[in-house]
Amino acid sequence: MSPLLLTMSVLLAAAMIVAGIVTIRARTISIAILASGAVSLFASVMFLLLAAPDVAMTEAAIGSGLTTFLFFFVLGRIRSGNYD
């Protein structure tokens, strides 16, 4: 691993820790969902830098895309009172 990629990995790891702290200390639930999506985003780039592009693709599609989508969809349904 070249020193540039190593520096990028350290930066991403720090950003993951910061976004995780935001996730557990956020005031509202929508900010917490958004921050957990950010953790997943950084984790996906981290997998890519560790030379696993297929894992990174799955993490980007499922973790960062579908989970955030599903959480916001369910949150909107709960708020509007349509439980069906």
Next chain:
Amino acid sequence: MQAMLDILGGLVLVSGTVFLLLGALGLNRMPDIFNRIQAGTKTTTLGTMLTLAGIGLMQPDWSMKLLLIGLFMLFTNPLSSQVLARAAHRGGARKTPETEVDRYAEDHGDPS
């Protein structure tokens, strides 16, 4: 020939990341949400396009896939910025006092 293209691609790459940095600076310095959307989305679209073009100059056999990524960015990025600005306007976001023209409120009524 390829050495010249490499240096040219590097210069285009650095200019693209300069645009990214300017967009990030605008995202921090602008006074309200609409200006932040404006600064954040337009500059980063141009910055990413220039970055992809620079890498395409360095690796000419990758240019097809880079062109596809650039095309997707060009389609989706203004769309998401427009949807987000409309959501912020309907949610009654605070406008900076210097705002003079608000066509959306003239057409659809001001929610705030």
Next chain:
Amino acid sequence: MVDLLIYLAAALAGAAFLLVLYRFLAGPKPADRVIAFDVLTIISITGIALAAKIEGRIIYLDVALVYALLSFLGVIVIARYLERNL
């Protein structure tokens, strides 16, 4: 020369990443955080393209393609949620 330019580009992109991360942490309204999240995704696409150039593997660009599609869907769903229209 070319390596120096790539290093400079990576440093500028890293500085942009840190600035946007600050806005993501401090944004007073949820819409500020959403736009910061979108810009973080776009800067990540740049970082992925730089990593592909450094490692010399074209397969990394597929992940950038997935990102370019998914950031759009996520932002549209969040905007519909903020509009109270989902």
